[in-house]
Amino acid sequence: MADAGLPPGWEVRHSNSKNLPYYFNESQKMSRWEPPPGTDTEKLKIHMAEHHTAPETRTEGGNLNGEHNGKIRAAHLLVKHKDSRRPSSWREAEITRTKEEAMNIILGHEARIKSGQSSLGQLAVAESDCSSARKMGDLGFFARGDMQKEFEEAAFQLKPGEISPVVETASGLHLIERLE
Incomplete structure (x- = not known):
């Protein structure tokens, strides 16, 4: 191995x-x-x-808003900082960066995505502090009430294919892509 x-x-x-x-x-x-x-x-x-990276998967179906029984599917890229709820990840046992440093990192990722240099999923594999990185950031389907309030509000406002600006939650800083 x-x-x-x-x-x-x-x-x-x-x-x-x-x-x-x-x-x-x-x-x-x-x-x-x-x-x-x-x-x-x-x-x-x-x-x-x-x-340990699953291939990108897509499912068919859903209503005009892309919702499946009130659920949507999204991927995200998470950058944690020392003040995050759990300042550790699969990438780092102890995260010591400041919130400002985390913001600079995620804004750099956002610029790479906007320029077409990389997709959110491609960046998430190596750069996201969430274990969903192994699935290109894919969180699967979720309903209202399943995620932290700020994350949920941003994700449900997106149309399939859209990417949010930086969203701050207790977990850290996120870029969210609505998949379905």
Whole structure:
């Protein structure tokens, strides 16, 4: 198996219940969603992009607003900062950047998307601090009340194919793309 940049004893496994990769240490019988301390995050980014990214999927159907039984489908790119609700991610065990630094990062991502240099999904794979990065940021279908208020309001205002400006929630800073 390719070097994932994880400390000795750790490996990437796949959760069937959540359909997401997680980190497991056999000798310690320990599992976690975030990478363990001592992870080489650059190697992990490459490994996850190559081995744990689902292909883009689309489903047919829905009403004129693109809603399926009151649900929409969206993807996002999340940049956390030290004041985020949980300042860790699959990319970094401890996130220490300031909110201002996070804003500069996400505005850079937004510029790359607007210029056509990259899609939100392509950037999310390596750059998003959400575990949905492995699915190109795809969060699947969700209804009103399923997400944080600010995220939900922005996502439901978008038409399929549109991307939001930066949205701030307790989780961090998001760019949201309405898929369906």
